[in-house]
Amino acid sequence: MAYSDKVVDHYNHPRNVGTLDKSAAEVGTGLVGAPECGDVMRLQIRVNPETNVIEDAKFKTFGCGSAIASSSLATEWVKGKTIDEALAITNTDIVKELALPPVKIHCSVLAEDAIRAAIGDWKKKNNVAETASVAVAH
Amino acid sequence: MDYFSFFDLPRKLTLDVAALEKQFYVLSRKLHPDRFASKPVAEQEAALAQSSLLNDAYRTLKDPILRTQYLLTLEGVELEEQSKAATDAARASGEQKKQIVPPELLEEVFELNMQLQEMRAANQMGEDEPELRRDLMTAKDSFDAKMVETQAELEGLWSAWDSGVDAGDEEAKLRARDAMVVLLNKRSYLRNLVRDVNEALGR
Numbered sequence A: 001m002a003y004s005d006k007v008v009d010h011y012n013h014p015r016n017v018g019t020l021d022k023s024a025a026e027v028g029t030g031l032v033g034a035p036e037c038g039d040v041m042r043l044q045i046r047v048n049p050e051t052n053v054i055e056d057a058k059f060k061t062f063g064c065g066s067a068i069a070s071s072s073l074a075t076e077w078v079k080g081k082t083i084d085e086a087l088a089i090t091n092t093d094i095v096k097e098l099a100l101p102p103v104k105i106h107c108s109v110l111a112e113d114a115i116r117a118a119i120g121d122w123k124k125k126n127n128v129a130e131t132a133s134v135a136v137a138h
Numbered sequence B: 001m002d003y004f005s006f007f008d009l010p011r012k013l014t015l016d017v018a019a020l021e022k023q024f025y026v027l028s029r030k031l032h033p034d035r036f037a038s039k040p041v042a043e044q045e046a047a048l049a050q051s052s053l054l055n056d057a058y059r060t061l062k063d064p065i066l067r068t069q070y071l072l073t074l075e076g077v078e079l080e081e082q083s084k085a086a087t088d089a090a091r092a093s094g095e096q097k098k099q100i101v102p103p104e105l106l107e108e109v110f111e112l113n114m115q116l117q118e119m120r121a122a123n124q125m126g127e128d129e130p131e132l133r134r135d136l137m138t139a140k141d142s143f144d145a146k147m148v149e150t151q152a153e154l155e156g157l158w159s160a161w162d163s164g165v166d167a168g169d170e171e172a173k174l175r176a177r178d179a180m181v182v183l184l185n186k187r188s189y190l191r192n193l194v195r196d197v198n199e200a201l202g203r
């Protein structure tokens, strides 16, 4: 199967590979896995507590080329966005941008899961309610 | 026609592989192209189709994992679909998606992958990292043991499924089915790790 140019580019030059300090209050960490294939992905964000803007994002993915490209793209996309804006990113956006074939959709789902998990972790650490737009009683 | 009925088997998971093999050879001979050489083309083609079905069915049923996965698809489980649907639901509700495997396992898998990467880098530099190697060996032993455990657990679930079939107990079947899904999901991480550790340790 041929990878699209964009996937190859992200794969060969992954953006934002690395680690943020997991214990820092302004850092959210999402560690997720795709049971279909056994691949794992960690995505971390650093959020400005005043503005809720994601100022930095790092990832580390052990998986296929599409998963690496999806997470690399995800870190690029979330940087500079507010938490709420970042939550609007869907796996379909990633599939479109990277021109992923149907068998690789789960790789993009993994990246969306990672974004959500990282934000969820940050919210939990900072006592922000789970949902911003929809009010959900806990 | 599904693979179980092709071999005239009930849809059960505990299976006599030796008997299956015997039957496979009998049927292979029966469907052998030589026997159809002088027959009309339509018959030749039918035999060919049957024989490729036979091969697929045999390959799937003799392997314990493939057999289990196959049965799960027959029972309407689509692993990939489930995961995507769960993500869609999480987006809509704003709730966290529940990861199918326990977070500790994910942590363990991730950490081990980090070590593996170090090991590979060291290998590439032609350096030996005795301490790292020892850690990886220990990890490998623990994952090997987990694989064995998983296999035993799986066989337990086969029995649960099979007795559900015998008793016509749909609820017991559903319970066994769902437990098998969870188990196979866990297994895919373990399988990758065992593979990667072996590779990094160079054997």
Ligand code: FES
Pocket (backbone or CB within 6 Å): A034, A037, A038, A039, A063, A064, A065, A066, A067, A104, A106, A107, A110
């Ligand atoms: S094949 Fe598993 S994430 Fe791509």
